[in-house]
Amino acid sequence: MRIIRAEPLRHRYFHDEQIGLVDSLFLKRKRDKPNFNRRMFDEDFARLFRSVNRRNGNLFEILSNDDELTQRLLGNVKTRYAPHPLDETIRELVEEIAQSLVWFGTAYYFLHDDQEHGDVHVASFNSTGVVRFFGTHIQWLPKRTEKRWDRDDKEIPREIRILDAATVMRFEMPKAIKRMLTAQNRTLTVLDKHQFGVTDFHPEATHENPNPTNHFDFSVWRDTQELALYRSTRGTGWNGRKFDSSKRSDFFDCHRLIRFRRNQLMLKDDILRQLGAELSRVGMGYNAGYTVEISATEELPSIEHLDELETRLTREEVGFTEIIDYCYKR
């Protein structure tokens, strides 16, 4: 076991890790592979921005007292895609953070000083095994094998890396959304588990009993499933990607859609707030009085407008197309 002060390990290969008894205290068990409904929800919910508004470049407003530093910090964010203008970068960063939040509940980034070019990179690292003790972050790395293509594999012993708090950025899911998601996901998990349960109920025909009695009632079963899905998604407003139900009126759909987008906007705003705060914090290492605030511009949909749309919808003053357009096209 080594305890070192170092940068976090960015890329981890879980199948190469050998997890012992001690490790499992710190490493949460690998989360079950999200199934069907869960998976679909995660995908839908993490998509904070619609692709349509990718074109114009003034989605975010950045207020800071040191524009150069902002440019330096955000200019080299290692996102999934090629380098972009600042606006695009923030968009992708927010989306990436949102994804991590939805999947893992927390997201970690750290500042990587590139000494050769004198650049600063913001890069993410996996939140598994990262623990916070009284303000210091620890990354727990179990014993693992490093595979190398040109040489023999190398065994690396267990490591505890103590991370530099000044360079680590931590993002958390807002409490309200977290509560909502846990409640929903609990039902979704159960649903997913029994999703294909129908097939179990058909008793096999045997030679002695060619026509076995089947007590299973599919319509009752389906109604229960459907009801559970809609009840559980009431808070988030997710539509379950169902478009074939005749039971849902447009009012139902629109109310749900508004709620879903509203939750997404809340998440987005919160991430932007956290991003500003964290950037200000880590930026102090370069400029002591540095502050930055990032907020969404009018180009993106706003919660106030959604609320207004909802009240207008109940008063029947707005058409469905307008709502759907506002929710999807912006």
Next chain:
Amino acid sequence: MIDRLKIWIGSKPWFWKFRTRLGKIGFVFERGAYKRGTSLSKAKTNARILGSFTWIGLKSLFWVALGLATLISVEGYLRDNLTWLPPLSVDDKEFNIDQLRLYAQLLTAIFSIYFATIGIILSAGYTRLRRDIIQMLTNEQVGSVYARVLVLAAMFCLTATALPLFGFEPGLFVYVIGTVLTLLSALALFPLGQRLFNFFDLNLLVRGEILPNIARHIEGAANPKNSISLANHHSKSARDALEKLLYIDERVKGDKESLEDNLPALTDDYTALLMHYLQQKHTIDQESYWFPRRSRHKQWFFAGDNATSMALQTSSQHMLLEEKPDHQWLENEIVDRLAGHIELAFQVGDFDLALKLLGRFSTRASAYAAQFQFDVGMQELKRFREIVEQALATEDALADGDSAVTRIGIADAWAALGSNLCLETLRRMMTFEKELKLFFDADEWSEKSLRSLPAFLQVELAFIVERIEFEQQIEGHRLSKPKYVQQLAVQKLLQHYAKILPEVCDFYQNMVPEFAATLAKLKMSEAATQVVLASLHSHWKLPRWFDELAQLLDRYREYEHYTETQYVLPNIDVVEMSKQIESSRDDALATLGSGATVGHIFEPKHNEELPDHFGQTYFELAEACISAIEQNDADKLDKVLPMFMFLAFLAADSKFVDPSLEINDEFRLHLISTVINDLASVLGFAILYGAYYDNEKLSEGALAKFDAWIGRATDKQQYLKRMILLSDPNSFSMSASPRGLIRINWKIAFEQRARNDGFGDRMGMERGVPHKNKTVREFLSSFSDASHLFFAKHIIPQFEAVDFEVDHHITDLERRLRDDEEEVQHADY
């Protein structure tokens, strides 16, 4: 939490087993309740029959007792006061009683033998009937109660006689009860005998047993409290009963002799069933197995993600199989049967019966209209039309007079019933607005409140209720707002109207004319003319109705709140339809102008049993001529004028001149005069309007036809002279023409038009602009009629010298017109 628990439980096989068991237990209870209910109702009917039966028994017993008491008291009185009647000895008394007993036994025996004989004779008929029908016949309630009384009485008496064997002495009470039961059975013999006579009257069976049975099962199937199994049982029983009805229907139809009585009764039965059903139908659950299923296959790409993925997972086709209930099955079946009856009536050549059966449609038509079942009615009508056409085509057209009248009646009835259905439906559309408004105002959407709407709307609007209930279940309160659901409802309603209205138009535009054309082709011109003439009334009525309908639709349009394409209300162009109806009226009049259709009216004899085709055609054509002239439409005039002229000459030259016509001479002259005046007026107006519109073609064609006709006369001058002389009613009578009103209206219409267009006349108070045409000017400034103008302008110039007395209006007008011409000629010089 509860949801998760439910899903978890749903994944356990024991839950489903448990659920099935619970369902079975519930079903046992329900079955018990149902059986109890059935036997209770049966017991009730039996008790009612027994009650009435006992009442009759008591009444007759009273009279018998009264009679006996009188006889005894009279005898006692006589014995006390008179001496010639010796008192009876004990032996005599015993003998008398024995004798009475013998009478009673004799009577009973005779009765038994009599009925047994009838029973044996009739039992031969058993073998020809189906087993279950026989069972029904024998089990029929009335019979069984009477028979049970008989059996009970016999058993009681037998047991009572056997009592001493066991050491008991039957006392007075047993004797009394035995007597009462014997009396009752003596009474029961009579209704039993009655039953024997009409034992094989299947119509009674239908009315007494099968129809109430079906009605009860319909109610059972409609009761929302019943479980699916019980409702299914009701549906199945109803279908069985219906099947029996159909079997009886076949039997009755096989018996050709008594069709005359049986078919109308059966038709009435079917109609009653249909009416009851149409009133009850919408209370039956739309998903109930009362409606047989027709399976339908969904397409993979349209079936929705879940269904498709599920189907793919199991590689099964059944996920995409959708079973749709057939909501029209009973109506279709009954309509089929009803048409079969009429067809049969035609097949056996009984036209009166066919007409009678056809007439029954009128009661159904109003029921169809009330429930917006227009399509069923129209389907029936189309079917009738085929049958009628086929029957008339195959039958010998040269039948005797009575049958001919019946045929015309049939054709007429068909057209009248059709337009009756159409008009009733339109009326229902108007009245329904209010009901819908009330429903909207209540703004209550549940299955129960939906019941107050017609059946088709219940089917169409069921999804709204489903959605609202779903919203309440998921979100806790209703989300769909009134305007939204109202628009959806109105949309469905208008979609239904959009289907009905073109069909109504089509009926008047195509079906009736085609029917008339077919009749004309079959050389049944009377029937064809009757159909056309009868439909004219509807043509006159409909445009106004359509106007009102347009306003109604405009009012409905106010419900349009959401503009998305799937909510847009369908657009129904009523104005266009109204125009089509009007143009089809013109077509109808044009057919009146063709000889093939109206050939029969040239026959001199008038059949009192038919409407007067000659007169109506004559007047309709006269109006049509004038309206064509007023509209300045020479083509239209060409179509109708020849026939009108023909009819007018026919009337003037032969019909009213015929001495066999029993009217006095003055009236005869008046009639001839009025016909001549009508013709002259039409031609006069042709000249006048031709001049007014500056359209020479209008008058030229008309006058050419007139000249061609006159040219055929042997002595033309003489003929024209007769016309002129007869046209003046003052020359032969002191009274005015009895048929002049129609011509005055024409003249007023012309003057009205002239005044509106700003031309002055003699009557006008203000001075108008003089018309540029001389003829019009002269006519407006004179007191002449259009007929005078015709004579002055067209006839008088054909005489070299006028050597007889002519109405001064004509001569005056003629002179003025000639002067003007001369002036013009002078001016030319």
